[in-house]
Amino acid sequence: MLKAERANWVLKRLEELYPETPIPLDHTNPFTLLVAVLLSAQCTDERVNKVTPALFKLADHAAAMQHIPVETIREIIKPCGLSPRKSKAIADLSKILVEQYGGEVPEDFAALESLPGVGHKTASVVMAQAFGVPAFPVDTHIHRLAQRWKLTNGKNVDQTERDLKKLFPKESWNKLHLQIIFYGREYCTARGCDGTVCEICTTLFPARKTPVVTKK
The missing domain is CATH 1.10.340.30 (Hypothetical protein; domain 2)
Known part of the structure; x- marks a missing residue:
């Protein structure tokens, strides 16, 4: 798959897995x-x-x-x-x-x-x-997964943010950044998946044998 095709597949799959994206941090204003x-x-x-x-x-x-x-x-x-x-x-x-x-x-x-x-x-x-302003906050989960899915070269979180903003529609950013976090916590954890275990990693890269080392 080309990068754009991977991004489109990820977008659709995460929407299926996480149609609702409650904000993880409790707040009132x-x-x-x-x-x-x-x-x-x-x-x-x-x-x-x-x-x-x-x-x-x-x-x-x-x-x-x-x-x-x-x-x-x-x-x-x-x-x-x-x-x-x-x-x-x-x-x-x-x-x-x-x-x-x-x-x-x-x-x-x-x-x-x-x-x-x-x-x-x-x-x-x-x-x-x-x-509700379109933004794409990149935390450690997003930075890790974007590298495993080859959506960025992963030099740093700033580069990851720029790359993801180019790949995904602006109207998807606010929901998608939470969907990626949820998936990273549940399936593609730092230790539980090395780029060769979870559903999205194995679907995007079925022939991958070598673990992906996350660039900080």
């Missing part, structure tokens, strides 16, 4: 989603979802969060890891949102990426999942 995505860095969504109820009970909007002491935030989010950095980022971005954006999360990539602790992937998730 763009602010709580932003905080949850920030906390998910080097942490599982499952753990984030266990931690955030206590945090959001104290404050679920920037106007309230700006008054929560950093030490209090840090103690609550400690199970998520990197708590000193993440707690400071949450406190600082809350103040900035109040001072510069009327307490609201801006619907703008550049504005989001200028906030403390918010990189391109976090901004992309918020734009896609909170505001």
Whole structure:
């Protein structure tokens, strides 16, 4: 199959497997989603979802969060890891949102990426999942699978994002990035499949014998 044919097959198969794509991180508004995505860095969504109820009970909007002491935030989010950095980022971005954006999360990539602790992937998730703006956040699952399916040369996540955006229709991005994550967690895991085991890998590359080594 050519790359475009592989992409089309993947798109159709993932739609069959995951017709519904619930957002993995529990949230009630763009602010709580932003905080949850920030906390998910080097942490599982499952753990984030266990931690955030206590945090959001104290404050679920920037106007309230700006008054929560950093030490209090840090103690609550400690199970998520990197708590000193993440707690400071949450406190600082809350103040900035109040001072510069009327307490609201801006619907703008550049504005989001200028906030403390918010990189391109976090901004992309918020734009896609909170505001419905087409984006293709690339996490470790997507980066790994895109290489196994030869949809990218996999030099880095930025290259993977650019390649996938060229391959797939813009209207599919927001749903597809979640579908790939779900498939990567369920079938094409880092250890459970090396590019020669799961359904999609074996369908796309039936003659493949050599494991695919993921480029970071």
